[in-house]
Amino acid sequence: MTMMTRRTLLKAASGAMLTSVLPQAAFAQQQQEKRFAPQPGDWRSFEIVTRVNLQKTGVPAKVWVPLPSVETEWQRSLSDEWTGNGKTMGIATDSRYGAKYLAAEFDGAAPAVLEVRSRVQTRDRATDWEKPAALHAAPDDLRHWLQPTDLMPLDGIVRHTARQIVAGAHTDIDKVQRIYDWIIISTYREPKVRGCGVGDIKAMLETGNFGGKCGDINGLFVGLCRAAGVPARDAYGIRLAPSAFGYRELGGNPASLKSAQHCRAEVYLRKHGWVAMDPADVGKVMRLETGTWIKDPDHPVVAPVRKALFGGWEGNWMAYNFAHDVKLRGSTTGKLGFLMYPQAEIGGEALDPLDPDAFKYAISARSMTA
Missing domain, CATH: 3.10.620.30 (C8orf32 fold)
Structure with missing residues (x-):
């Protein structure tokens, strides 16, 4: 074919499916051309905050948070700051692609807490x-x-x-x-x-x-x-804000x-x-x-x-980056196909970044005037 x-x-x-499933008025409304x-145009400024809170204690832990490391005609990385109770915290870089991330190690004496603030500018x-x-x-x-x-x-x-x-x-x-x-x-x-x-x-x-x-x-x-x-x-x-064109699926909720x-x-x-x-x-x-x-x-x-x-x-x-096959500094669990989510290990075992019960973190964003 x-x-x-x-x-x-x-x-x-x-066309046949839509006509049969939707009420006629709703179908007619969906047929209207969207923009x-x-x-x-102008640059937009954002602050992105990633907060990690690992509840388990008594076992050493490691956390890696991706940082924006792309400098192009459509994005500028302005700054990265972090706070937390890690015994070591610092920026590491993938040697092949230049992808940056914050690497933090915790001794397990208290629940691991980490907050990372990144500021960027983007434009259409x-x-x-x-x-x-x-x-x-x-x-x-x-x-x-x-x-x-x-x-x-x-x-x-x-x-x-x-x-x-x-x-x-x-x-x-x-x-x-x-x-x-x-x-x-x-x-x-x-x-x-x-x-x-x-x-x-x-x-x-x-x-x-x-x-x-x-x-x-x-x-x-x-x-x-x-x-x-x-x-x-x-x-x-990561998506930072709703779409200016009204497409629900092409934007993000800055609060979460x-x-x-x-x-x-x-x-x-x-x-x-x-x-x-x-x-x-x-x-x-x-x-x-x-x-x-x-x-x-x-x-x-x-x-x-x-x-x-x-x-x-x-x-x-x-x-964040253009990186493939990323080996995180200090990780014991092999390479990642790509680095787009925070990562963590407790006692040498990787946590699932897609499982909110096992790996508690939150990401939010806010628009900045400068």
Whole structure:
């Protein structure tokens, strides 16, 4: 079945489903065109606070909290401060990707308490497709973003799938557009997946299970781009504030950001430099925004997001890092596929950052005037 044929069938099926399930008035309201059009403008300032409180005593503990370590034309990291009762507390850095995190050790004499405050500035992004980039990345840097990772191999089924998708495409932007469209049509948001997913793209392709969350879907997008010869990278971060465009699923609640982690993606295009991408959020809008699973990527609720997230994103989100296969300093439990959540070990055993009963922490954000 060709891509266009599948899309036509999806549109027909989703239209029939929506008409039969929704009351006519609600359906008509959902058909109204929504607006989602981030544009570069003023910087926004945020303070992000992460509080960790481990209740167990008598056993040594270690905690690692990711810090924003991205300096780009769309994000500035301003400062990091911390307080707590750790016997040692300090910043550590991943040697390959430069990802920063606070590493703290506790002797177990009292419940471990740690508070980290980070200040950043962010702004909206949108690519001017008529204007070439003023600055270009060095070849050595670009080669770095064409390499495989543990969960992102670039041979075998990944390379084969990428070549099928981009067959006949002559430019890097054409390749990326095809992969972006393929991701939106082939994958889907699966709310039952824990956290942001695992990001094992080989398993996704081998099993044909394309349901996941941002770590899976944008990870697959990045892997396919790399396998097609286009430098690409995941940006692991967190939503900080509601969307200015009224999309409920594209924003965070500043008072409680514990489940607001989200990774985005970038590709490097020869004419335009690093360009923002987020096909996973298109899938999130399709699955969750209206309360009814929209399966038509051209639906009026979805279309503005699909268009804008090819080349842009909203600055109500912060990136921590671009890192894969992270070995935390002092950890005894191996590498992380990515660093987007606080991490902890008690007595050498890792706590589950997605289990609030076992690992108590809270993340919040506030807007700042400067």
